Amino acid sequence: MSKNKSEYLINRHDNQYEVVIGLEVHAQVTSESKLFSTSATKFGAEPNTQVSLVDAAFPGMLPVINEYCVKQAIKTGIGLKAKINKRSVFDRKNYFYADLPQGYQISQFKDPIVGEGKVILDMPDGQKEVGIERLHLEQDAGKSIHDLDPKNTFVDLNRSGVALMEIVSKPDLRSPDEVNAYIKKLRSIMRYLGTCDGNMQEGSLRADVNVSVRKKGSKEFGTRCEIKNVNSIKFMQMAIEYEANRQVDLIEDGQTIDQETRLFDTKKNETRSMRSKEDAHDYRYFPDPDLLPLEVSDDFIENLKSEIPELPDEKKKRFIEKFKLSPYEANILVSDIETSNYFENVIKKSDVKLATNWIIGELFAALNEKNLEITESPISAGNLSKLINLIKDGTISGKIAKTVFEQMMEGDKDPKKIVEEKGLKQESDPKALEALIDKVIDDNRDKATEYKSGKVKLFGFFVGQVMKVSGGKANPQLVNKILKKKL
Amino acid sequence: MSDITKQSLSELVENIKSKKLSSSEVTKAFVERSEKSKELNAYITEDYANAFNKAKKFDEKPNLDLKLPGIPMAVKDLFCTKDLRTTAGSKILNNFVPTYESTVTQNIWNEGAILMGKLNCDEFAMGSSNETSFFGNVQNPVDKNLVPGGSSGGSSSAVAAQLTPITIGTDTGGSIRQPASFTGTVGLKPTYGSCSRYGIVAFASSLDQAGPMAQNVKDCALLQEVMSTYDEKDSTSIDFKRNNYSKELTKDIKGKKIGIPKEYRVDGMPKEIEDLWKKGIEYAKDCGAEIIDISLPHTNYALPTYYIVAPAEASSNLARYDGVKYGFRAEGENLIDMYEKTRSEGFGAEVQRRIMIGTYVLSSGYYDAYYLKAQKVRKLIKNDFDDAYEKVDAILTPSTPSSAFKIGEKTNDPVSMYLNDIFTVPVNLAGLPGISIPAGHDAKGYPLGLQIIGKAFDEQNILNIAHAMEEKINFKNNITDWWIK
Numbered sequence: 001m002s003k004n005k006s007e008y009l010i011n012r013h014d015n016q017y018e019v020v021i022g023l024e025v026h027a028q029v030t031s032e033s034k035l036f037s038t039s040a041t042k043f044g045a046e047p048n049t050q051v052s053l054v055d056a057a058f059p060g061m062l063p064v065i066n067e068y069c070v071k072q073a074i075k076t077g078i079g080l081k082a083k084i085n086k087r088s089v090f091d092r093k094n095y096f097y098a099d100l101p102q103g104y105q106i107s108q109f110k111d112p113i114v115g116e117g118k119v120i121l122d123m124p125d126g127q128k129e130v131g132i133e134r135l136h137l138e139q140d141a142g143k144s145i146h147d148l149d150p151k152n153t154f155v156d157l158n159r160s161g162v163a164l165m166e167i168v169s170k171p172d173l174r175s176p177d178e179v180n181a182y183i184k185k186l187r188s189i190m191r192y193l194g195t196c197d198g199n200m201q202e203g204s205l206r207a208d209v210n211v212s213v214r215k216k217g218s219k220e221f222g223t224r225c226e227i228k229n230v231n232s233i234k235f236m237q238m239a240i241e242y243e244a245n246r247q248v249d250l251i252e253d254g255q256t257i258d259q260e261t262r263l264f265d266t267k268k269n270e271t272r273s274m275r276s277k278e279d280a281h282d283y284r285y286f287p288d289p290d291l292l293p294l295e296v297s298d299d300f301i302e303n304l305k306s307e308i309p310e311l312p313d314e315k316k317k318r319f320i321e322k323f324k325l326s327p328y329e330a331n332i333l334v335s336d337i338e339t340s341n342y343f344e345n346v347i348k349k350s351d352v353k354l355a356t357n358w359i360i361g362e363l364f365a366a367l368n369e370k371n372l373e374i375t376e377s378p379i380s381a382g383n384l385s386k387l388i389n390l391i392k393d394g395t396i397s398g399k400i401a402k403t404v405f406e407q408m409m410e411g412d413k414d415p416k417k418i419v420e421e422k423g424l425k426q427e428s429d430p431k432a433l434e435a436l437i438d439k440v441i442d443d444n445r446d447k448a449t450e451y452k453s454g455k456v457k458l459f460g461f462f463v464g465q466v467m468k469v470s471g472g473k474a475n476p477q478l479v480n481k482i483l484k485k486k487l
Numbered sequence: 488m489s490d491i492t493k494q495s496l497s498e499l500v501e502n503i504k505s506k507k508l509s510s511s512e513v514t515k516a517f518v519e520r521s522e523k524s525k526e527l528n529a530y531i532t533e534d535y536a537n538a539f540n541k542a543k544k545f546d547e548k549p550n551l552d553l554k555l556p557g558i559p560m561a562v563k564d565l566f567c568t569k570d571l572r573t574t575a576g577s578k579i580l581n582n583f584v585p586t587y588e589s590t591v592t593q594n595i596w597n598e599g600a601i602l603m604g605k606l607n608c609d610e611f612a613m614g615s616s617n618e619t620s621f622f623g624n625v626q627n628p629v630d631k632n633l634v635p636g637g638s639s640g641g642s643s644s645a646v647a648a649q650l651t652p653i654t655i656g657t658d659t660g661g662s663i664r665q666p667a668s669f670t671g672t673v674g675l676k677p678t679y680g681s682c683s684r685y686g687i688v689a690f691a692s693s694l695d696q697a698g699p700m701a702q703n704v705k706d707c708a709l710l711q712e713v714m715s716t717y718d719e720k721d722s723t724s725i726d727f728k729r730n731n732y733s734k735e736l737t738k739d740i741k742g743k744k745i746g747i748p749k750e751y752r753v754d755g756m757p758k759e760i761e762d763l764w765k766k767g768i769e770y771a772k773d774c775g776a777e778i779i780d781i782s783l784p785h786t787n788y789a790l791p792t793y794y795i796v797a798p799a800e801a802s803s804n805l806a807r808y809d810g811v812k813y814g815f816r817a818e819g820e821n822l823i824d825m826y827e828k829t830r831s832e833g834f835g836a837e838v839q840r841r842i843m844i845g846t847y848v849l850s851s852g853y854y855d856a857y858y859l860k861a862q863k864v865r866k867l868i869k870n871d872f873d874d875a876y877e878k879v880d881a882i883l884t885p886s887t888p889s890s891a892f893k894i895g896e897k898t899n900d901p902v903s904m905y906l907n908d909i910f911t912v913p914v915n916l917a918g919l920p921g922i923s924i925p926a927g928h929d930a931k932g933y934p935l936g937l938q939i940i941g942k943a944f945d946e947q948n949i950l951n952i953a954h955a956m957e958e959k960i961n962f963k964n965n966i967t968d969w970w971i972k
Contacts, residue, residue, distance in 0.1 A: 053587060057807040059580065060567045060589060060686040062721050092803050094849070098822055103806020153822075155811070284849035286858060289692035289800050291722050 008175030009216060010244055012252045016216040019244040020224075021179055021209065022171035023236075025186060026164050027196040028140070028204040029072045035139050035163035036063030036106065043202045047145075047156035055161040057101035062290050065090075069163040070294065072195040073113050073137050074304050076165055079189045079311055080132050082117025084301050088136075090291045094284040099142035099155050107166075109285040112136035113294065119169075119189070120313055121181040122331050130182055131170030140164050165196065171210065171221065176237035183207070183233050184335065188312050192337045206231040211243045213251070222247065223257040227264050227271055239264040243271045315340055323352045332360055338374045345381030350388040358388060362402065366409050379408045387415040400424050400472055428475040430482065433466075436474065437482050440465045451487055462487065491516035492649040496558065496706035499652055503549075503556050510549070510557025513652075514542040514601060517559050521603065521650040526970040527626045529645040531564045532572045533604040541601040553599030554713050561651040563642045564605035565612055566592045566697070567686040571602065575688040576610040576620040576638075579808045579815045579833030589686025590718045591655065591697045598713045603651060607641030610835045611805065612662055612690040614638050615907040616897065619837040624894050627670055628966050629933055633891045636666025642700050643670040647966060653701045653710050657687060659694045660793050661887075661911025664923035667700055668886035668936025671925040671964035673707050673953070674700045676911075678943045679918035680725030681711075683718030689804040691797040692723070694915040704924065704954040709733035711946060730947045738955040741775035745939075745952070746879035750786035751910060753888065759929045760885050767883055767926055767937040767956070774955040779879050783871040788864045789913040794905060795848050795861035796916070801838075802845025808833065840901065869917040876942050881949055884910050886923040886936035910938060920946045924953045925962040932965055 010017040034041060037054040054061045077084050091109040114135035121128045142160035146153050167186065173179050187198035187205060198205050207230055212222035227243060230236045242264075247257050261280070262271040287293075310318070312334045319330040319340075333343045333356070346355045363384065367377055387404060390396045396404065396419055404415050404424065419425055427433060440462060441448050451458040466479050491513055494502070502508040518535045538559055545557040567573045567585035574580045588596075596602070609619040617625040617640025625640040627633035628648035635644040639656030643666030646654050656663040658676035667674030675698045682697040689695060699710035712733050717726040747768060752761070768778055810816035810829030817832045819825030834842070848857035875882065888909055897904045914921040920943070923936040937956070941949035 056812055058585070058587070058813070059573070059575070059583065059688045059807070060585075060684070062685055064720060064722050094803050094806060096806065096809060096826055098811050101807060101812055103809060104803055282851045284803070284846065284851070284854070286799060286803070286849055286854070289723075290689075 008177065010213065010248045012248050015252070017213045017244070017248045017251075018216050018218075019174060019240065020171050020212045020214060020221060021173035021240060022224075023169045023173065023179065023182065023210070024208040025167040025169075025183070026206050026208075027076075027167060027186075027190060027198070029069050029137075029163035029165055030195055030197055031066065031069050031072060031163055033066055033068075034161040035066055035069050035137065037161050039161065041162050045158055047154070047158060049158065051157040051160065055101065055157055057103070063106060063288070065291065065294065066163065069137060070113070070296070071304055072163075073135060073165050074296065074301060075193050075308060076167075076190060076195045077114030077117065077135055078305055078308050079193045079195070080114070080117035080119060080135065080167070082132055082135065083115035084296075085111065085113055085115055086296050086298070086301070087111065088113040088294045090137075090288045090294065091285045092288045095281050097141065097144075098153060099144045099157070099160065101142065101157065101160060105139055105141060106288055106291070107138035108136035111293075119182060119185050121178060121185055122327070123178065123181060128178065130172045130178075133168040133170050135165050135167045138164050138166055171212075176240050179209075179236055179240060180233050183236070185312070188334075188336055192309055192311050200232050203231060207236060209236055209239060211240055211247070212257075213244050213247045223259050225257065225259065225271070226261045228261055228274060230264055235264060235266055238266075238269055239271055242269060246271065323347070323356075325352075325356060329356050329360060336374075342374050342377070342381050346385045346388070348385065350385040351392050354388045354391060355385070358384065362405055366405075370409075378410065378412050379405075380412050383408060383412055383415060390415055390419060394426060394428060394475065395419065396424055396426050397472070397476055400426065424473060426475050427470055427473045428478055430478060433474060433478055433482055434486075436469055437466055437479070437486055440469060441486060448487060459483065459487070492520045492652075494652070495702050496652045496709060499558055500554075500556060503558070504551045510542040510545040510559070510601065511539065513557065514538050514559040514603070517649075517651060518603060520648075521561070521645075523971050524648055524650055527628060527644050527648055527650070528623050529606055529625055529641045529648070529650055530561065530604045531574055531576065531607050531620075531622045531641070534571055534602055535604070538601050538603045545599065545601065550599060554709060555595065555598040555600035557599055557601060558652060559601045559603045560595070560653055561603045561606050561645055562592060562654060563608050563639050563656045565608055565657050565688045566655065567688065568592055568602060568605065571605065573605065573688070574622070575612070576608045576622060577808075577834065577838070578621040579829070580688070581621065581815055583814050585686070587686060590683035590716070590720065591687065591714050594713055594716055595655070595710075606639075606645055606654060608656075609638035609640065609662075610838050611688065611801070612638035612657055612659055612695075613801070613837050613841055615661070615665055615904050616892070616894070617641065617666075618894065618898055619835055621835060626970060627891050628970065629670060629891065629964070630931075631969055632894045633933070634669065634894050636669035636891060638662040639666050639674075639700065643667055643672055643674070646670070646672045646700050646702060647964060648970075653699065653706055655697055655710070655714065656700050657690075657695055657697050658911075658915065659690045659696075659797060660915050661908040663698045663700060664886050664911050664921055664936070664938055665907060667923040668925070669891035669934065671934030671962065672700060672702060673704055673922065673924050673957075674698065675707050675711055675922045675946070675950070676914065676920060677711060677715060677946055678725075678920045679915075680723055681715045681729075681920070681944070681946070683716065683721040683724050685718055685720040691800040692804060693800060694793075694797055696915070704922075704950060704957050705733060705736060707922070708736050708950045708954075711950075725944075727944050732947055732950055735947055736954055737951050738774070738958060740952050740955045743776045743881065743948070743952060744779050744879040745771050745776045746779050746781035746875050746882040748781050748783040748786065748875070748882060748884060750783050751884045753909060756888055757929075760888060760935065763927050763935045763937065764883075764885050770926075770956045770959040771883060771952070773959050774952075776952070781875045781879060781882070783868075783875060783913065785864060785867045785871050786913055789868055789916055790905065790909055792861045792864045792868065793908065793912040793916060794844070795857050796865060798841040798845035799849050799858050800845070802842045802849065805834070805838070805842055837901070865916050868913055872913075872917045872919060872940075880942070881945075881952055882940040884938045884940065886910060886938040890929040890931065890933035890935055914938075914940050919943055920949055922949050922953050924957055924960070925964070926956075926960050927962070928965075934962075934964065
């Protein structure tokens, strides 16, 4: 089938290799306060201004679970169509580091809050299902800053204790493109749910990438390497490509792959060994005795289910069925909650087909050029809706509309006002048009004669002249009609 | 009024309420006696000047409705006290001054008590003799060069020597009851979840519990009533109906069924302990209790289970003392070197031993064999008690397998030291309340204690039994003030 079209394979000599990828995504829970303390979580605050005694692990301080973060994790689980575990356990992951004040991270090891689920990807050649292994809650560590002083390392604990969801996929991904689609879809679902803002620049979403390769057709998994803490989709894709090729080269060279943790060097575009399996930390996980097992009731889960908004997959289905959008158009419009909200606001009072084209076409291009998000669009949904209605009712032509649109991009002006002020209203009075057309024919008698003698190609010339003389305002349909008659 | 320091808490409260004594007079008396008793080394940090100020303030506007009106007291140095150094008996916290107050001490100050200072204890509460303290060992007022027990050794010594009318300790495996037994005082370890752990330097989180130590059962009951509150800041705190323990205290225990567990007759138990236990049974009968033989079949496994669970939790709880944020730091070549030097120099030998044991039992490949198995045994030990409480209301045992020993006698033999906790650790593992009351003397004249173990949340019942037996026993501590020149 068409499946082979986008198959990502690495060819070496006569061998074809398939790449197997699994992701551990760390998504910061959208929450005012931290997972086990009441400190704020605002991004970009002055170092060490959002640190409680609990976050800094002072003697005798104890963690208290933030119920809101638990709700956020369960909502995310519901969005991933996953099993919600009514009983989960917080464990301590023990290791020493300067930005880990407790000397352990509170995480969930054996009993995560969310079990198996799935994510549907829309790939060019059809849908693909990616399995979710689990989702668990854990605290983030602080940040070590090594480059402020030649001798000392500084530690910022603002992030220490911030709630993260670790979302572990099954090894179901097969290409950098699928990874791209997976991260985007995950991000989209969480943004619809309001459980993670997905802001990769601010580190709200980052991933450990597990990569292995195997000969095409093989059922066995190869030895995997884990690339730690990659913080952009582009870097994930680059890291996978590099790492998969590195592994294939090793195999082709008759060598074996060591199971190890690697780092991606974004400057050199290569992965480097960080530590081997033998050097792997023994984290000495055990249930945190400061926290009782987390138990949630059926009612608690049901209440959260009732708060779940329409998610991208369902919204896409509705857009296709109700608005007759193509799957391609629907995909683009549902890809993030803000775009779909914008779209739905525009079509409240205007034509769906035109709105779709204008949003996907003009608006996206203009925003892209100015490097703006849809939420920062200078043109409000209401005004775009008005513009579309002006086109629809024949007040302005599509061409004029582009001029109006450009002016709207400079500041959110009412398109009606722009049309009035600049006199851009379309000329649809047949009498006025006839006069115009007569003049054009008069001015171009020789061409009119040629047309009549059979050079029908010249019709376009006349249309162009009429439009030019009218300053682009002549109603093109009427111009066509009258010209045909007159010539 | 003479002999203020000989008065019990109840007497002092009564005298302050009736204005026969002022808080300042009482504070002065205990501070003066404490000053004369430096040889006991009961204090790590004295805070006398502040205590006098607080007493004076109290006297200016005395609130006599409080439960501990203007009562001075010193507390174990494991409780974080705002603006007063808190060391946990360790070099690694030698310079640590908390900016916050533990819930338990806050509850006590809220009822009008006044802090005099911080009492010595084994380092991070790890010890049974107060010999592991960075601040030196503590003398038992009963006799020179005798250990006061541990880890709340400064507390037991201070109460027995009447340097403080009452005090608080913490009990992870016997650290309140064993020192109480060694010094002829009363110590209660409440049900796990009764007293908040917020602001108490952690040793083993699933076992640690704060409790009162006093001259008599009634004083213990009053202090427990003040200490014990539900606290949202401690996720293991339990919201149950707490009695007014002192008000509801009664000596009427007629018909109470008291169990005698046969497994507590351990091999090599000294005859005088056996005899004490027998005497205890007679006292209980005299009080009208019914004695029933019971079995706690997994008792033998309690000590090894404890010495897996407690060090495992400790190894993780003590990871935060790394020289990075607060406390002692030894400079190093790099981060790892700094960690190693800080923790090697900052922790004493016993703490290091337990961190290593704990790290070992949690290590991959050993976790299932040790930690997981210990948790299973712990559940069996708990089940033993649950079964027993189908038949009895409380359980009576000796508090310790021997009387207090000499300083230095067991320091090179950790296992023999650990054996001291044999009767107390099962209670912690099961999360139950237990109280030690003085019940007699051995041949050397050293105090011996009996332990009464209750059902969870049934502090009132064991306090009542202890109260009734206390009267029959009529224990007198032979303290000669040998350390006062």
